[in-house]
Amino acid sequence: MKTFFNVQDLGPLQAALKEAEEVKANRFAYQQLGKNKTLLMIFFNNSLRTRLSTQKAAMNLGMNVIVLDVNAGAWKLETERGVIMDGDKSEHLLEAIPVMGCYCDIIAVRSFAGLSDRDYDYAETIVGQFVKYSGRPVVAMETATVHPLQAFADLITIHEKWTELNANPSNQPSHKRPKVVLTWAPHCRALPQAVPNSFAQWMNAADVDFVITQPEGYELDPKFVGDARVEYDQHKALEDADFVYAKNWSCPGVKNKGNYGKILSKDASWTIDSEHMSWTNYGYFMHCLPVRRGLIVTDDVIESPHSLVIPEAANREISAEVVLKRVLETL
Amino acid sequence: MKTFFNVQDLGPLQAALKEAEEVKANRFAYQQLGKNKTLLMIFFNNSLRTRLSTQKAAMNLGMNVIVLDVNAGAWKLETERGVIMDGDKSEHLLEAIPVMGCYCDIIAVRSFAGLSDRDYDYAETIVGQFVKYSGRPVVAMETATVHPLQAFADLITIHEKWTELNANPSNQPSHKRPKVVLTWAPHCRALPQAVPNSFAQWMNAADVDFVITQPEGYELDPKFVGDARVEYDQHKALEDADFVYAKNWSCPGVKNKGNYGKILSKDASWTIDSEHMSWTNYGYFMHCLPVRRGLIVTDDVIESPHSLVIPEAANREISAEVVLKRVLETL
Amino acid sequence: MKTFFNVQDLGPLQAALKEAEEVKANRFAYQQLGKNKTLLMIFFNNSLRTRLSTQKAAMNLGMNVIVLDVNAGAWKLETERGVIMDGDKSEHLLEAIPVMGCYCDIIAVRSFAGLSDRDYDYAETIVGQFVKYSGRPVVAMETATVHPLQAFADLITIHEKWTELNANPSNQPSHKRPKVVLTWAPHCRALPQAVPNSFAQWMNAADVDFVITQPEGYELDPKFVGDARVEYDQHKALEDADFVYAKNWSCPGVKNKGNYGKILSKDASWTIDSEHMSWTNYGYFMHCLPVRRGLIVTDDVIESPHSLVIPEAANREISAEVVLKRVLETL
Structure with missing residues (x-):
């Protein structure tokens, strides 16, 4: 290599x-x-x-x-x-x-x-x-x-957890392969797209069902979106998800190059809280860190046993x- | 540990x-x-x-x-x-x-x-x-x-020197165990109490006679002072000392919390000079470094063969x- | 050592x-x-x-x-x-x-x-x-x-190249020992003399013919110039050179101490370009890096196969x- x-x-x-x-x-x-x-x-x-x-x-x-x-x-x-x-x-x-x-x-x-x-x-x-x-x-x-070292660590984390879940007969997952959702979440500063770009690229290559959800205008570059299902309705996207990967990114400038790097929304309804997680299939919360609580995710979700943020970092x-x-x- | x-x-x-x-x-x-x-x-x-x-x-x-x-x-x-x-x-x-x-x-x-x-x-x-x-x-x-790594190094230095002195029959120390004096000295800036706190804690635990001397208002926290003898008259404190550990600290706020961190005195009579050392039992000068000459100690004292500042640092x-x-x- | x-x-x-x-x-x-x-x-x-x-x-x-x-x-x-x-x-x-x-x-x-x-x-x-x-x-x-680590690396580089040239029978150098020229070149900022000082000192000690050339007022300190030939006419100095070591330095203050550290000239005719190199014996270009192109040397010279700047750095x-x-x- x-x-x-x-x-x-x-x-x-x-x-x-x-x-x-x-x-x-x-x-x-x-x-x-x-x-x-x-x-x-x-x-x-x-x-x-x-x-x-x-x-x-x-x-x-x-x-x-x-x-x-x-x-x-x-x-x-x-x-x-x-x-x-x-x-x-x-x-x-x-x-x-x-x-x-x-x-x-x-x-x-x-x-x-x-x-x-x-x-x-x-x-x-x-x-x-x-x-x-x-x-x-x-x-x-x-x-x-x-940010491929992050995306690879995220994939390892998903793989480990999925393997563990499948190894437990009493906790048989309902899907053959995990449903992974990358969801935009609000932030107070303009952030790059490196993490969501790589995560999308890696999930497209992995053995998962992959969905990306974000508000209008936040569409990632097509070369990273690939064949992923894109869903503008966050609720629909999260339904039945096994893994929820939250991340903020600024406007990738795909539909309107003039907006590149801008903050188009701070819509707090996209923050991942326990209600959002309730829509999933007992899903696991993921984030690359550092994370701003209250914007990306609530305390209870990131501190719950279904939070994978520390294992991701360790990986x-x-x-x-x-x-x-x-x-x-x-x- | x-x-x-x-x-x-x-x-x-x-x-x-x-x-x-x-x-x-x-x-x-x-x-x-x-x-x-x-x-x-x-x-x-x-x-x-x-x-x-x-x-x-x-x-x-x-x-x-x-x-x-x-x-x-x-x-x-x-x-x-x-x-x-x-x-x-x-x-x-x-x-x-x-x-x-x-x-x-x-x-x-x-x-x-x-x-x-x-x-x-x-x-x-x-x-x-x-x-x-x-x-x-x-x-x-x-x-x-x-600052326990410093206090341990100081203890090692005292132990080495005391052992060396006792090993020399012609230079038999007058005490069974060394008299160690921690003395406040003036400084131009407000410094923390970490070094004197730890030094006091370690000397209380060591096999030494331990005395602390400082001006009114500079009393260290009781949990560090322990059973040490506290003496406000620096001259009395230094009499017959084998080791003189000089250090500045700002007000620990024990008697008046509102004074915490303040400089209460710059009294130059506390500076360790050769007269101060003459009150001791051919005592050794110690300081954790960095030290401001002319405030804490005079050139002749810190450069004398009875200065242990470099061995302390090495330890x-x-x-x-x-x-x-x-x-x-x-x- | x-x-x-x-x-x-x-x-x-x-x-x-x-x-x-x-x-x-x-x-x-x-x-x-x-x-x-x-x-x-x-x-x-x-x-x-x-x-x-x-x-x-x-x-x-x-x-x-x-x-x-x-x-x-x-x-x-x-x-x-x-x-x-x-x-x-x-x-x-x-x-x-x-x-x-x-x-x-x-x-x-x-x-x-x-x-x-x-x-x-x-x-x-x-x-x-x-x-x-x-x-x-x-x-x-x-x-x-x-800057002796630089001068030693420069000497190693000259030695390697000279050995390589001599090993090739079809490319027999015309001299028994290499002609090395240290030439001042213009710069926008005032730079120290450490590099030319050491280079001069090392070349004087090495088995080379050594020439220093610079404008009036830029004379290096005599203890570094030693027995080197000093030539104020850059063209004459470069004639038949095997190695051209370009470097800027500020006034060493030898003839007029009041000028020490000053920029006395920005004469662009001293910049090493292909015409300057044409005066040499198919000479090699050297510089310690970092180098400002357009001031010290032109792009074509530093990028040519006769540029040794990367091998110098590697050495x-x-x-x-x-x-x-x-x-x-x-x-």
Whole structure:
């Protein structure tokens, strides 16, 4: 595996889930793979879960880790040719990025969407430069449009819970495969679409019935929606759901590019409370964290035994370890 | 050992001092204990000695270390239930802290007193949350009211020097056990009470004669003063002392809660100079560092052969290693 | 090796170059040397290449690494005796520096020239304090006047390329030893002299014909210029050159101390373009990076097959590893 951005990069999901199980059961078993290999983690944006879980995963694999915090505002690389660089850009990407590649074996990059220029964000300009010029495998730690380490951890969590439910004869699920609903929920700030984009991409590839529900104007990019059923009526969407994945996102600008990155609604009726959960099939609540209670979800729902938010976070270590392991195997 | 805040957490001090000796003699002998174990060090406040010494100690033990710097001002966790989180608090502690626990085996936390709300500080609100919700052993790297890694290092230093003095027949100390004096000294800024609190707690538990001296109004909290002799006349207190531990602290607010955190005196007659030391029994000068010369102590005293400030700092590595070793042994 | 500041610290260069070759061929072969040894890297200034390459080198050697970022402005150590420290300096160097030495085996320091006080900068006041008071070997990661890890990497790069050229019978170089030219080039900001100083010092010690060229007023300090040929006519200097090392520096204040640190010229005719390179003997372009295109060098020159800037950066790992290995061998 030379890059990790999309679900396709991982190959067949059943094999990946099997490998996640093995890694989780024995997370220090692969240290020969990582010996004398260095992961460079570059953060253009703040990180808590991703930073800790990815670093932990790399250390599980016996790797050395170097963390580089780059102030997003200070990262002013010149990208054009023929320019006299006498302004605030002190280095050209054609030097900066290959140099970083010199000192490591794998590069992991976090670089959020700016939410002001849809074309720039959806072209994945920043991480694309790392893929093109670093000479190293590149792993996304949330880019402008995708967050695959989160989506993989979410899939592992759904798979574990579904397997557990099916293993209990007294609690036979009513469906052959789980119904998973991604639902928009309100927020006070404009957030990127990376998490819902990747979650949609991964659920479309997984063995689940997948539904996306959001207010008008919040339609995700078609390349991520894929064949998912889209339902504007949240109540209908949640009916009989086994897993409810709540997340806010700002306008993806699909129907009206001028609205890209804007907040179109703060409709509190979309907040997941116990009434919403009552419409589901004893469904489980999921969220990538950090989560704002009272906006996305109520206290009782997120604290209930049917909340999976902490297991999802714990599985970030596992998803990162499987991904790094796969990359190490191809070095 | 599941938490390390108070002297009682360490069990019998003689055994701990013996273990410190063994660790110091062979600090890399316990790497099997720390293999594949991760220490997460969380700093809400700046650190030089604590950061370096604790990290070194963990690496001595073969542990992996992840350092997380959290801007104290930016750490705005919601702690209430039933709140709509549409303000500046982006995460609830009930999610944030368990998640940190997911990615490590031991958590070490530094979080200073705010010095504005005595009840909040002395309730140890922040580190208490880590103990309650992280699911991991928690080691104090200076909290609102205690700094036990420093106090343990100080005790080790006193023990080493006293043992050395007793081993020299020509330099037989005049006391059976050392007289240790904790003396307040002036400072230009309002400082927390964590260091004197812990020092008092540890000296009360140790085999020493312990005296505390400070101006009126600077009385430490009774739970730390314990059975120590308290003497308002610094000269009397220092007479015949073997060890002089100087430290500034702001008003602990014991007699007048409204004065909590305030500077009540800058009386320069409390500064430890050679005259002060002449009242002692060829006493040794101690301070936790950083120290402001001319306020706490004069140049000649801190630079004299009877200054122990550098050995104290060096023993921070040892105290941290013993503590982490004890925690690892109970994992 | 107890300190690494000057070319003399490394001993005979042929032996060092041989060792660099061995290290590069097998960079993980010396991990027994670094086992349980700790490198403390202290940065008073930002760093990308130096930070990554030195950390990588230390990890190659099996060392533990602790990185300490010190805000240059915040590093206010008192250096005088007899002062009442009631101002903004919270610690005296006589405590701060020995304490850092307590927790590591080797100290590496970056501390740039302030460019306002020539005497202070050229006395190497800051790093000199580390040498004097830390009790540990000190390695320069760019000081006020030297950047020897860069110069050593540059020498390795020249040596590799010259060896490669000589190994190819069809491409026999016209000289017995390479002609190396250090040329000033314009820049929009005032830069220190550390890189040209060290490059000059190392080239004077190496088996090359060395020429320095710069406009009037930019003369480097005589102790670095040594026996180099100095040529004010850039065209004449570059004629027949095998290696062109371009770099900007501000006025070294040799002829007029009042001009120290100033920009005396932005003469664009000194920018290295393809015409400049045409004057050379199919010469190779070198620069330490980061480089501002259009000022120092044109796009076509730095992107040409005769540009060595990326190999130079890659060799930073090797020069750091040889240096740390040498220091470890004398511990």
